[in-house]
Every structure is written in structure tokens, then in C-alpha cells.
Amino acid sequence: MNILILTVFSLISCTASAEVADKIQSYQGMWFSALLLAALLGGLSYLRPLFLIPAVATFLFFAYGYYDIASDHTIRQLVLAEMGANYFILGYFSSFTLLATAVFGAVFSRLRNKHAPKTQSSNEE
Numbered sequence: 804m805n806i807l808i809l810t811v812f813s814l815i816s817c818t819a820s821a822e823v824a825d826k827i828q829s830y831q832g833m834w835f836s837a838l839l840l841a842a843l844l845g846g847l848s849y850l851r852p853l854f855l856i857p858a859v860a861t862f863l864f865f866a867y868g869y870y871d872i873a874s875d876h877t878i879r880q881l882v883l884a885e886m887g888a889n890y891f892i893l894g895y896f897s898s899f900t901l902l903a904t905a906v907f908g909a910v911f912s913r914l915r916n917k918h919a920p921k922t923q924s925s926n927e928e
Contacts, residue, residue, distance in 0.1 A: 834897050838900070844901065852913065854905070854909075858906075866899075
């Protein structure tokens with residue numbers, strides 16, 4: 804009976820390490836979600852620069868997710884073994900792309916408003 808219990812417990816860690824890639828985003832999912840949110844928040848920050856605030860919050864949320872995975876030694880080793888060394892680099896880069904797109908949207912909005920032609924009001928009586 805003890806040998807059966809030891810065998811079961813020894814197989815649990817092997818099963819857990821084989822399933823890490825199923826629990827985290829793939830490379831395609833990482834970039835799809837980052838680019839989709841970058842397009843959405845970049846467009847919104849172009850229309851209203853105030854949308855830069857949720858873009859920064861979303862960037863911090865994404866970057867912290869990759870930092871959280873990287874800071875845990877066991878999970879980091881399993882992710883590096885299954886997904887490769889570029890997983891964390893590309894994760895941070897994809898979240899930075901989200902922030903950069905929103906910042907560019909807000910900057911171009913300012914440039915658009917700065918160079919917009921001045922119109923005279925028709926309130927003359």
C-alpha cells in the first residue's frame with residue numbers, strides 16, 4: 804500500500820510539469836490579446852487622451868502577470884522548459900506594445916488638436 808501511495812505521489816509532479824503550457828497563454832494568445840487591447844486603447848486615447856489612464860492600468864496588469872510567473876522559481880523553470888527562454892521577454896514586450904500604442908494615440912491627439920485650424924465663433928450680434 805505504501806508503495807502504491809509513493810508511486811501516485813511521484814507521478815503527480817510529472818503530470819503537473821507537463822500541464823504548465825496549458826495553463827498560461829501561448830505566444831499567439833499573448834500577442835493577440837495585447838494587440839487587440841492596443842488597438843482599442845490606442846484608438847480611444849486618440850479620441851480622448853484621458854483613456855491613457857486605463858491603458859496604463861492594463862499595461863501594469865499584463866506586465867505584473869508575467870512578473871508573477873517569472874518570480875516563482877518553480878513555475879519559471881517549468882515555463883522555461885516548455886515555452887522557451889523568450890516567453891518572458893516577449894510577454895513584457897507585448898505588454899509594452901499596449902502602452903506604447905496608447906501613448907502614441909494620446910500624443911497624436913494632442914498634435915491634431917494643436918494644428919487644427921482655428922474657427923471663429925458665430926456669436927457676433
